[in-house]
Amino acid sequence: MRIANITIDCAADAGALAGFYADLLDRQVDEGASPYFATVGRGAGEVPVLMFIQVPDRTPGKNSVHLDLHDEDVAGAVQRAIARGAKHVGDFDEYGAVWTTLADPEGNLFDIGRPTN
Incomplete structure (x- = not known):
């Protein structure tokens, strides 16, 4: 599969x-x-x-599926997303990972973080 x-x-x-x-x-x-x-x-x-x-009719509330994107330059990738229409939701440091959550132009959440090797 x-x-x-x-x-x-x-x-x-x-x-x-x-x-x-x-x-x-x-x-x-x-x-x-x-x-x-x-x-x-x-x-x-x-x-x-x-x-x-x-x-x-979209189901209201949190999306059940979202994208986790990785980039070595998290700050640069976040700025690139915002420049294209994303909205900053929050920054997180949990479970040994650091990431930023954003919303795309339709409000779907996605994350940009650094790869954890």
């Missing part, structure tokens, strides 16, 4: 949200993206594929 996709429900525009993550991760939005469905990485054979689907 392997992870095939990481799926993110979108309230507004799946293609626009895919563009946010593609830009943040220096990847490309796959051909055929629309406000209703988009992927990042499928066309290039990258793993995992990020899949964005517009849904009529």
Whole structure:
């Protein structure tokens, strides 16, 4: 068994949200993206594929799935995300790890931390 996709429900525009993550991760939005469905990485054979689907009614509250992104330059990566439309939620130092939680343009939470080798 392997992870095939990481799926993110979108309230507004799946293609626009895919563009946010593609830009943040220096990847490309796959051909055929629309406000209703988009992927990042499928066309290039990258793993995992990020899949964005517009849904009529998102479940309120904390997202059940979020991305944990790693970067050696956490502060720089956080600033890059904010410059692209993310909002800073908080900084954390727990369980032997340090990370920043942000919200993407639709309010989905994601984390940027340093790899723990």
